[in-house]
Amino acid sequence: MHTYMPHEIQQCLRSKRVIFIGDSTARQLFYSMAHLADPTLPVSPPSSFEKHSDVSLPAGTGTWFDFFWDPFLNSTKTNKVLKGTGYGGKDRPALLVLGSGLWYLRHKDEEGGGGGIAGWEGRMEQTLEQIKTSMPVLADEVIFLPGRSRSST
Numbered sequence: 001m002h003t004y005m006p007h008e009i010q011q012c013l014r015s016k017r018v019i020f021i022g023d024s025t026a027r028q029l030f031y032s033m034a035h036l037a038d039p040t041l042p043v044s045p046p047s048s049f050e051k052h053s054d055v056s057l058p059a060g061t062g063t064w065f066d067f068f069w070d071p072f073l074n075s076t077k078t079n080k081v082l083k084g085t086g087y088g089g090k091d092r093p094a095l096l097v098l099g100s101g102l103w104y105l106r107h108k109d110e111e112g113g114g115g116g117i118a119g120w121e122g123r124m125e126q127t128l129e130q131i132k133t134s135m136p137v138l139a140d141e142v143i144f145l146p147g148r149s150r151s152s153t
Contacts, residue, residue, distance in 0.1 A: 009037040015062035016094035019139070021078050023071035026099030026145060027051065034065040041065070066093075071103035072114055073127055082130040084138055096138055098127065099145030 004012075020030035027045075034041045038059035045051045054077075055067045070078045080086030081096070100123070104114030114120060124144075131142055 004036070006036055006039065009033070010059075010061045010063075013037060013059075013061070013063045013094055017064045017066065017091055018095045018097075019066045019068070019081065019093045020097045020099070021068045021070050021081065022073065022097070022099030022145065023101070023103055024051070025102065026097060027067055027069070029097065029099070029145075030055070030065060030067040034059065037061065037063060037065070071100060073098060073100045073123055079130075082127065082134060082138065084134050084136045092136065093139040095141050095143070097143045097145065100124075101146055 018033065020026045020033075031041075031043050031045075034057050035043045038057075038061065041057050041059060045053070045055070052069050054069055055065075057065045059065065068075070068077055068081070077086055084092075101120055104120035104123070105116060107114050108116035108119070115122075128144070131138060131144075
């Protein structure tokens with residue numbers, strides 16, 4: 001697998017938008033990618049009080065990195081993004097990363113919780129169907145986490 005260097009990310013995503021939606025794993029990837037693209041951007045939330053918040057970070061190359069905290073992928077904002085209407089009047093993103101799973105297990109028995117594996121599977125099926133049928137196309141590339149590794153044979 002190719003390891004991208006900062007200048008490659010900067011060139012590829014110059015003046016584009018990248019959206020991450022999901023849980024703490026998606027948030028870690030969001031901060032890592034934003035910082036790799038622009039080392040002046042933070043590598044983590046400013047405080048533990050802000051870790052479950054939405055974040056927008058503008059990179060020096062004109063790229064916008066957005067993170068929407070939604071560990072169950074079921075918020076109104078996520079549904080708008082999945083319908084192609086949640087970009088706030090901004091251009092369609094070059095990359096949309098969706099990550100979920102841990103909170104479905106962590107809160108499986110709580111009222112309003114995720115419902116465990118069955119709840120996660122049901123939500124993933126709904127989300128994949130929304131992605132498949134969305135018009136306009138949601139992003140140039142959509143990545144779903146967790147995902148299976150591609151094996152070369």
